[in-house]
Structure formats: C-alpha cells, structure tokens
Amino acid sequence: MIKTENLTKIFKIKKGADIPAVVELNLDIQEGEVFGFLGPNGAGKTTTIRMLTTLIAPTTGTARVCGYPLGESNQDIRRNVGILTENPGMYERLSAFKNLTIYAKLYDVEDVESQVRKHLQMLGLWERRDDPVGSFSKGMRQKLAICRALLHEPRLLFLDEPTSGLDPEAALLVRSFIEELRSQGRTIFMCTHNLNEADRLCDRIGLFRTHLIEVDTSQNLRVKFFGRKVVIHLRKVDPAWLPQLQALPGVQDISQVESKLVITTEDPENLNPRIIRTLVTAGADVQFVGELRHSLEEIYMQTMGENQPEVTES
Amino acid sequence: MKHIWTIIDKEWAEVFQHKMVLFTMIFIPLFLVALPVLMLFFTGQSMGGEIADDFSELPPALLSFCAADMTPGDCMQVYLINMFMLLFMMIPVIIPVTIAAYSVVGEKTTRSLEPLLATPISTFELLAGKSLAAAIPAILAGWVSFGLFLIALPLIGVSAPVIRYIISPTWLLAVLVAGPLMAIAAVNFSLFVSSRVNDPRVAEQISVLLIVPVLAALLAQLAGVIVINLLVMLSFIGGLVLVDIGLIYLGVSIFQRETILTRWK
Numbered sequence: 154m155i156k157t158e159n160l161t162k163i164f165k166i167k168k169g170a171d172i173p174a175v176v177e178l179n180l181d182i183q184e185g186e187v188f189g190f191l192g193p194n195g196a197g198k199t200t201t202i203r204m205l206t207t208l209i210a211p212t213t214g215t216a217r218v219c220g221y222p223l224g225e226s227n228q229d230i231r232r233n234v235g236i237l238t239e240n241p242g243m244y245e246r247l248s249a250f251k252n253l254t255i256y257a258k259l260y261d262v263e264d265v266e267s268q269v270r271k272h273l274q275m276l277g278l279w280e281r282r283d284d285p286v287g288s289f290s291k292g293m294r295q296k297l298a299i300c301r302a303l304l305h306e307p308r309l310l311f312l313d314e315p316t317s318g319l320d321p322e323a324a325l326l327v328r329s330f331i332e333e334l335r336s337q338g339r340t341i342f343m344c345t346h347n348l349n350e351a352d353r354l355c356d357r358i359g360l361f362r363t364h365l366i367e368v369d370t371s372q373n374l375r376v377k378f379f380g381r382k383v384v385i386h387l388r389k390v391d392p393a394w395l396p397q398l399q400a401l402p403g404v405q406d407i408s409q410v411e412s413k414l415v416i417t418t419e420d421p422e423n424l425n426p427r428i429i430r431t432l433v434t435a436g437a438d439v440q441f442v443g444e445l446r447h448s449l450e451e452i453y454m455q456t457m458g459e460n461q462p463e464v465t466e467s
Numbered sequence: 468m469k470h471i472w473t474i475i476d477k478e479w480a481e482v483f484q485h486k487m488v489l490f491t492m493i494f495i496p497l498f499l500v501a502l503p504v505l506m507l508f509f510t511g512q513s514m515g516g517e518i519a520d521d522f523s524e525l526p527p528a529l530l531s532f533c534a535a536d537m538t539p540g541d542c543m544q545v546y547l548i549n550m551f552m553l554l555f556m557m558i559p560v561i562i563p564v565t566i567a568a569y570s571v572v573g574e575k576t577t578r579s580l581e582p583l584l585a586t587p588i589s590t591f592e593l594l595a596g597k598s599l600a601a602a603i604p605a606i607l608a609g610w611v612s613f614g615l616f617l618i619a620l621p622l623i624g625v626s627a628p629v630i631r632y633i634i635s636p637t638w639l640l641a642v643l644v645a646g647p648l649m650a651i652a653a654v655n656f657s658l659f660v661s662s663r664v665n666d667p668r669v670a671e672q673i674s675v676l677l678i679v680p681v682l683a684a685l686l687a688q689l690a691g692v693i694v695i696n697l698l699v700m701l702s703f704i705g706g707l708v709l710v711d712i713g714l715i716y717l718g719v720s721i722f723q724r725e726t727i728l729t730r731w732k
Contacts (some may be wrong), residue, residue, distance in 0.1 A: 164729065206585050206696040209725040231587040238585075242578035244477070246484040258473040301582065 154309055154340045155182040155205060160214035161201050174200040176364050179271070184308075187331075187341040189355030191348065193457060196362045198344040199239060205342070205441075228467050235302035239295040239313045247397065249278055249297055253304060255390055260305035275314045278327040280288050280362050292323025301328065306446065310334065312343040316350060330355065341464035348449040358449070360456045367456060371449050380405065381418075382445035383421045385414045385428070388438035397431055404428075415445060470588045474596025475603070479544055482600070492604060494613035496558050502615065503551040507544055508623040513668040537628045543630050544625065552695060553685045555616070555642050558680055559650030567657035569667050569672035570597045571727070576595035581728060590722050593660060598715075601654045606644060606647045613642045635696045640704060648707035653677050655714035660720050665730070 163171045163285060176457040182188045190200050197410040201210045206217055207227040218295040233248075243252050250269060257265040273279045285292060295315070302310060313332060316324040321390040331354055334341060345351050351358060353369050360367040360374075375381075382466040390412055398407055398416065403424045406417040417425045421444060432439055533542040571677040574580040583593070619666055620630050632638075664670045687693045 203581075203728070207579065208584055208728055228587050228589075231585060236582065236583075236585045238578070238581045240578035240581075242580070242582050244481055245577070247480055249479060254478045256582070256586065259470055259583075259588050261469075261587065286640055298582075328633075445643060 154184045154186070155180055155188075155216070155218055155342065156374070157181075157205075157216040158214055160201075160204060161212050161417045162197070162204055162209065163212045165466045173363055175204070175211075178361075178365055180359065180365070180368070182342065184340050185335050185338045185342065186357065187355045189351035189358045189378060190342060190361055191345045191346075191351055191358060191453060192344075192361040194346075198361060199313055199392065200237070201361075202313050202342070206234055206311055207231055223363055232305070234309045234311060235305065235307035237295075237313060237315055239317065241298035241299060242299075243286040243294055246285055248283045249273060249286055249289070250282040252297065253300055257303045257304045262305050268304055269300075271305055275401050276300055277410060286381055290323070292319050295319060295323065295327060296330075299327065302336075307339075307342045312341060312345075313346055314346065316347055317344065324350075348453055352449040360453065362457060368445050371452075374449050374452050378393065379447045380417050381419060381421050383418060383425060383428070384443050384445050385415065385432070385439060386441040387412050387432070388440060390414065390437070391437070393435060394432060394435050397407070398428060398462065401427055401431065444460045469594040471596040471599065474588070475600040476565075476594060477568065478597060478600030479604075480704065488566070489659055492562055492608060493559055496608045497615075498614045499551075499554050499558055501518050501620070502550060502618045504623060506520055506547055506551075507620070507625055510540075510547060528725055529648065534628055534632065537632075538626070541626050541629050544629050548629070548633060550685075550689060552638060552641050553681060553688060554651055555609060555613055556646045557678070557681050557685075558612055558651045559602070559646045560677060561606040562605035562608055563650055563654045564657050564677055565671050565672040565673045567597065567654040568670040570601065571658060572664055572667050572670045573661075575665070575727060584724050587671050594655075594715075594718055594722060598651070598654045598658055598718075601618065601657070602647070602650045603653075605650045609646045609650070610640060637695065637700050637719070639701045640697075640721065643694070645700065645704050645707060647709055648704060649681075651711045652699035652707060655711065655718050659718045659721065661716070662727055 157178050157180045160175060160180075162174070162175040163173045164185045165171055173252060175452070178201060180188075190198050190201065197317050200209070204211050204223070205216060207218075207230050209222065210224060221229045221233070223230065244255070247255075250273070253269040254265055257269055270279065275281050275412055276299060278293060278296060278300065281289070281293070287299060289297065299315070302312075312331070314326050328350060331341065331343070335354065342356075343355065345352070356370065357368060358371050358374060368378075369377065390409055392409075395407055395409070395414075398404060398414070401424065403418050403420055404416055408415045416424075417429060423451065425442065429439060429442065478541065481698070531547070535544065571580070574583060582646075617630070620633065653674075655676055657670070660673045661670045663669075684693065688695060693699065
C-alpha cells in the first residue's frame with residue numbers, strides 16, 4: 154500500500170544550512186496494516202505524511218502510494234487516501250453538514266448527502282449537523298475531521314496525532330473508532346505520541362527520528378531490546394536455588410528482586426515447566442508466574458537515546 | 468468545473484456569514500451611487516440661472532463634452548458625471564480586495580488549507596474558485612449600482628441628452644467591461660499577495676494599495692490631465708486584458724503548495 158525507497162526531504166532555509174527533515178526513509182506497508190509512526194516532535198513525521206499525501210515533494214527518493222507513483226500520479230493518490238491533519242482545520246462558521254458536503258464534492262463523492270449523513274451518524278454527530286463547527290468541543294471537531302477523512306472511502310488513511318489534546322473520554326472514542334476501522338481492514342498510517350495507543354492499535358511500529366531507526370511489531374521490538382523475561386513470585390527465595398536454575402539449558406540470566414526471580418530466556422514456553430519443576434522439587438512455594446512486559450515507552454526512550462528503563466509486569 | 472463551483476459555494480457561505488462584510492458590500496455601492504445622483508440633483512437645481520442658455524459662459528474644457536442637442540447646463544452635468552465614471556469602475560475593485568486578500572492566508576492561519584490541498588483539487592481550480600467567489604459579487608455590485616444610477620437619473624430630472632451620453636459606448640464599456648476586468652485584476656493580485664504572506668493583515672494592507680492607481684487616474688481626470696473617451700477606454704480595456712492574463716498566469720505558477728504550507732516566517 155505504501156512503499157518508499159530512500160525518501161528524503163531537505164528543507165532549504167534562507168541564509169542558513171539545509172535542514173534534513175526525512176532522510177532515506179524505506180518503508181513497505183501492506184494493505185490492511187495499521188502502522189504506527191513514532192518519534193519526538195520535529196522528527197519529520199508530519200513531513201513524511203505530507204510527502205506521502207502529495208502535499209510536499211520529496212527532495213530525493215521515490216514512493217508508491219496505493220500503487221501510484223508519487224510525483225507522477227498525485228491526483229490519483231489524493232483520490233485514494235484520506236488524511237486527518239494534526240489540526241482539524243474545519244470551517245468554523247459553517248455547519249458540520251456544510252463542512253462535510255464541501256469536502257465530499259471536492260473528493261467527487263457520488264451520493265454526497267447520504268455519504269455525509271452516514272459518517273455523521275457513524276460518529277454520533279448527526280444531531281449537531283446544523284450547528285456551526287465553532288461551537289463544537291475539540292473532541293467533536295476531531296471526530297468531524299475523521300468523518301472528513303473517510304467521506305470518499307479511502308483505501309489508505311493517514312492519521313496525524315489523532316488523539317492529541319483530547320480529554321480521556323474523547324480520546325477513547327477516537328481510539329475505539331480507529332479500532333473499528335482496523336477491523337474493517339483499512340490501511341492506516343498513524344503518527345502518535347501516545348505510545349500505549351500505538352502499542353494497542355498498531356500491527357507494526359516504526360521508530361523514527363529523521364531516519365527510520367527500527368521497524369517491527371511491538372512484541373518483536375520488546376524481544377529485540379530487552380529479551381524475554383519470566384517473573385516468578387515465591388513465598389521466599391533460597392539463594393541455593395539460583396545455581397540449580399542457572400544450570401538449566403536456555404536460561405540466560407537470573408536476578409532476584411525481593412521474593413521474585415526474574416529469568417531471561419529466549420523460549421519461556423518450553424523452559425517454564427522445567428523451571429517450575431526444579432523450584433518445586435527444591436521446596437519452593439510458587440505463587441505466581443508471568444512474563445515481564447516492557448512498555449513501548451521504554452523501547453522508545455532507549456531508541457531515542459534517553460534510556461531510562463522501568464519494567465512493568467503484564 | 469464542479470470543484471470550482473464547490474470552492475465558490477464554500478467561499479460565499481463563509482464570507483456571507485460575516486454581517487459586516489455583507490453590509491460593506493451593500494453600503495459602498497449605494498454610497499458611490501448616491502454621490503453622483505445627489506450632485507446631479509443639486510447642480511440641476513442650481514443651473515437654471517446664469518449658464519442655462521449661454522455657451523459662452525462655459526469653460527473651453529467643458530465644451531468638448533457637449534453634444535449638439537445639449538444645453539450648457541447639460542454640458543456641465545456631463546462634465547461632472549464623467550468624474551464619476553471612475554467611481555463606478557472602482558466599485559468592483561474596492562469590494563473584493565479584502566475578501567481575496569484573506570482567502571489563502573486566512574485558510575492558512577485557520578489551518579484549513581492543508582486538508583483542502585489534500586483533496587484532488589487542482590491549483591487552477593482552487594484559484595479560479597477563490598477568484599470568482601470574490602469577483603462575482605463585486606462585478607454584480609458594480610452593475611447593479613450602475614443600473615440604480617440609470618434608474619435614478621430621470622427621477623431627479625436629468626435630461627434625455629445627458630442620459631443618452633451616459634449610456635454611450637464609453638460609459639457602457641467602462642462599467643460593463645473595464646470594471647469587471649479591473650475586478651479580476653484586483654482579485655488575482657490580492658490572491659497572489661495572499662499566497663505569499665503569512666498574516667491576513669499584511670495581505671489586506673498590501674492589496675488595498677491597488678486603489679492607489681485608480682485614485683491617481685481619478686485625480687488626473689479631475690485635473691484634466693487625461694480625458695476618457697472611447698479610444699482611451701478601448702486602449703485601457705486592451706491593457707487590462709493583458710494584465711489579467713499575466714496575473715492569472717503568475718498566480719497559478721507562483722502558487723507553491725509546499726511553500727505555502729511550510730513557510731511560516
């Protein structure tokens with residue numbers, strides 16, 4: 154659905170050095186995938202979205218979006234993608250219905266009225282359709298902007314900070330709707346600072362800061378950065394048990410935290426039964442067994458060079 | 468064409484929500500119609516006396532405006548009316564300038580430009596829509612004002628030769644052709660400015676400068692430096708056509724989506 158090859162954008166600044174915003178970006182996003190594009194402010198995420206939606210041209214490199222080559226078939230790309238910009242940018246003096254009608258016509262939607270009605274009803278804005286958008290809350294504007302992005306039933310949706318600045322309730326609504334879109338099999342390219350949101354919604358994560366640093370599923374990123382860790386809660390720990398566990402093949406590391414043992418291994422599914430058997434045979438009282446799950450935030454912080462890990466248990 | 472009409476519809480829906488804009492759009496033409504009507508009314512009242520039948524009382528400059536069937540009073544009125552020809556041409560320039568000046572930079576500051584540019588609309592369609600949305604009401608206002616002016620003339624006792632003079636080719640070309648061409652030039656200049664600046668106030672201030680050459684022409688006419696006749700009007704229209712083509716071409720070629728979206732300083 155999106156394939157980029159060495160996509161680069163360098164901004165020319167008057168009387169100053171050139172500013173590289175995106176450097177040699179290589180992405181291959183499949184149809185139906187929800188891709189999370191994560192990075193700090195100024196990393197070049199919005200610039201990337203703008204390039205892929207044909208709003209700005211890359212300095213070098215190529216890309217195909219929905220099968221169309223960037224720069225050659227920009228009109229076709231625009232017809233096939235929907236974009237939720239960082240700011241909703243609605244016409245505040247006009248009603249919600251009028252706002253969407255204008256965009257439906259610009260996207261050459263066939264049955265404008267029914268399509269507008271469908272999306273307003275879908276996001277619970279139908280009752281407020283005749284109210285000026287200026288009277289809407291931020292969450293409602295964001296929902297309206299999502300309606301706008303979906304009016305022409307795009308194959309690919311770009312969401313730039315979809316829940317930014319929303320209160321928890323509005324953010325939850327927007328997230329639920331994104332999950333619904335995901336279940337419909339839409340391809341979604343999403344920039345967000347909300348790492349839990351990305352972890353929950355995205356099939357793959359791209360960690361980006363001008364360059365693409367890592368791309369993978371969040372689970373694979375966890376394994377890559379921290380390995381897999383099993384935590385065993387015991388009534389009490391006898392230090393004599395540690396050498397016995399260390400001797401088990403597959404155990405990479407063991408550490409004790411109060412009455413818990415944290416064991417690093419690549420294959421907990423096969424190793425866990427042996428660990429438990431060994432401990433029980435040695436007289437340990439096993440209370441709980443679980444896998445330690447590092448948060449995406451830890452991976453993010455480590456990747457972005459501010460590594461302050463803090464483990465949380467799943 | 469469908470996209471152009473959508474933009475026009477959008478612009479009108481937005482602009483006419485502002486009651487002050489609507490008021491200005493109605494008040495300015497009415498004021499500029501009232502001025503010559505009142506002047507003709509009062510000059511008609513006061514010229515029944517000394518120069519009513521004596522051409523020798525008229526300054527030589529006024530004689531050039533006299534037709535065979537005109538009285539010296541008619542000649543005086545025709546001379547005065549000619550001063551207002553440029554006012555009628557100014558109506559389509561004054562009204563759309565601030566609307567057009569706001570249209571691009573205004574969308575940029577309210578952040579509605581990015582989603583708009585992400586639609587499959589072409590630059591020409593966007594600019595044509597914005598340009599026509601500003602120009603059409605102004606052109607109509609100019610024409611309606613002229614119509615009101617013509618209706619008012621017999622009501623205030625203006626003679627038939629004077630009315631015939633006003634519906635002469637020079638006047639009709641001025642109001643029906645030159646005025647709209649000036650509106651198109653003004654709108655495209657304002658759009659050009661609007662797409663190059665980052666602050667609506669700057670766009671409006673620069674665009675208002677357009678009035679300066681029109682005022683200069685008005686003053687030159689008052690001072691007798693230029694006399695507007697059919698030949699001058701045709702030449703002026705020819706020049707305006709070239710200016711309009713140049714401004715439209717320049718506007719489309721200089722409208723860089725990327726620069727507009729990314730430049731904030």
